[in-house]
Amino acid sequence: MSQQHGPVTAAVMTGTMPDMPDHDGPLQHHFDDMAQQNESSALGMWLFLLTELMFFGGVMTAYAVYRYLFNAAFAEGASHLDVRLGTTNTIILIFSSLTMALAVRAAQMDKRKLLVGLLIATMLFGGAFLVIKGIEYAHKWEAGHVPGAYFHYEGPLANHVHLFFSFYFTMTGIHALHMVLGIGWMAWLVLRSARGDFGVGYYAPIEMTGLYWHFVDIVWIFLFPLLYLFGAGAAAGH
Amino acid sequence: MSHDAHAADSPHIVPLSVYLTIFALLMVFTVLTVWVALIDLGPYGWLHTPLALLIASVKATLVVLWFMHVKYGSRLVWVFVVAGLAWLALLVGITVGDYVGRTWEPDPHAWQASADGADFRQLG
Numbered sequence: 001m002s003q004q005h006g007p008v009t010a011a012v013m014t015g016t017m018p019d020m021p022d023h024d025g026p027l028q029h030h031f032d033d034m035a036q037q038n039e040s041s042a043l044g045m046w047l048f049l050l051t052e053l054m055f056f057g058g059v060m061t062a063y064a065v066y067r068y069l070f071n072a073a074f075a076e077g078a079s080h081l082d083v084r085l086g087t088t089n090t091i092i093l094i095f096s097s098l099t100m101a102l103a104v105r106a107a108q109m110d111k112r113k114l115l116v117g118l119l120i121a122t123m124l125f126g127g128a129f130l131v132i133k134g135i136e137y138a139h140k141w142e143a144g145h146v147p148g149a150y151f152h153y154e155g156p157l158a159n160h161v162h163l164f165f166s167f168y169f170t171m172t173g174i175h176a177l178h179m180v181l182g183i184g185w186m187a188w189l190v191l192r193s194a195r196g197d198f199g200v201g202y203y204a205p206i207e208m209t210g211l212y213w214h215f216v217d218i219v220w221i222f223l224f225p226l227l228y229l230f231g232a233g234a235a236a237g238h
Numbered sequence: 239m240s241h242d243a244h245a246a247d248s249p250h251i252v253p254l255s256v257y258l259t260i261f262a263l264l265m266v267f268t269v270l271t272v273w274v275a276l277i278d279l280g281p282y283g284w285l286h287t288p289l290a291l292l293i294a295s296v297k298a299t300l301v302v303l304w305f306m307h308v309k310y311g312s313r314l315v316w317v318f319v320v321a322g323l324a325w326l327a328l329l330v331g332i333t334v335g336d337y338v339g340r341t342w343e344p345d346p347h348a349w350q351a352s353a354d355g356a357d358f359r360q361l362g
Binding site for chain 1: 240252287290307315
């Protein structure tokens with residue numbers, strides 16, 4: 001990060017050519033204009049998100065196969081999840097997606113204070129999600145549902161309930177890891193927003209972080225029914 | 239294409255009401271999916287998972303098109319998104335299709351009939 005402040009690299013990073021005015025700041029020298037630069041950013045981010053799609057898609061496909069093979073055990077395992085906490089977290093994530101979308105809008109309209117506030121709100125919603133996730137994990141630990149040496153479960157389906165909880169912790173774990181990274185990313189954006197790096201002409205980092213955050217929300221939109229709601233009927237008594 | 243260039247030049251600022259509408263729809267579909275999961279569908283209990291995935295897909299589409307701005311994106315962005323979904327469909331479709339198909343009972347009569355009907359040695 002520190003080389004950003006060197007005079008030579010600063011000229012390269014801002015695209016400042018000797019015969020060009022300084023206010024072209026954010027335009028990198030290898031792009032014709034901001035429109036081309038912004039589309040390149042969006043395409044690059046989407047390409048990254050497609051690799052993420054295949055990453056989460058691979059785990060979800062494996063889950064689909066084993067749930068098909070051991071349906072009763074997976075339904076029994078899912079019935080131990082707390083639908084209320086899962087629903088609460090789903091709602092919290094939708095709030096965080098709204099504040100993220102509005103943060104991009106605030107950046108587009110050059111409203112710096114609003115941008116900083118909305119980014120912090122998104123981080124707080126994300127943090128609340130992780131706290132609830134932590135509470136759930138603690139409950140699972142106390143109940144002996146954490147896979148591995150300390151897994152404890154009575155019943156004829158114990159082996160494959162164990163498998164279900166392996167999927168549960170893998171899927172929610174990598175999702176939570178993505179949220180931790182997103183929140184860290186946003187902390188950096190809050191600092192940059194506060195010092196006035198973004199505005200009408202340049203807000204690509206905010207928009208790209210938004211794409212990432214919404215993607216992580218979409219992953220949860222699928223994890224919630226696949227894990228929590230699957231056992232909801234059984235838990236409700238039918 | 240001039241439309242694309244213009245849209246990128248002066249960023250498309252989505253009205254606040256659009257974001258709030260999408261937010262409200264996401265909330266409605268969240269309540270709907272929990273409600274559907276809790277009701278007893280009787281002999282149609284197997285519909286729980288398809289319905290839950292359908293609602294999740296609708297929610298994801300809302301997020302992709304409006305929150306992620308794909309609705310206002312260039313054609314190349316659309317190509318990227320559709321290509322990603324196509325690859326995911328291959329991954330899920332072929333893998334799950336394989337495992338589901340493995341339990342299907344083979345029909346020896348159909349196999350025999352088709353073998354009787356075509357003598358490949360004579361065709362050659």
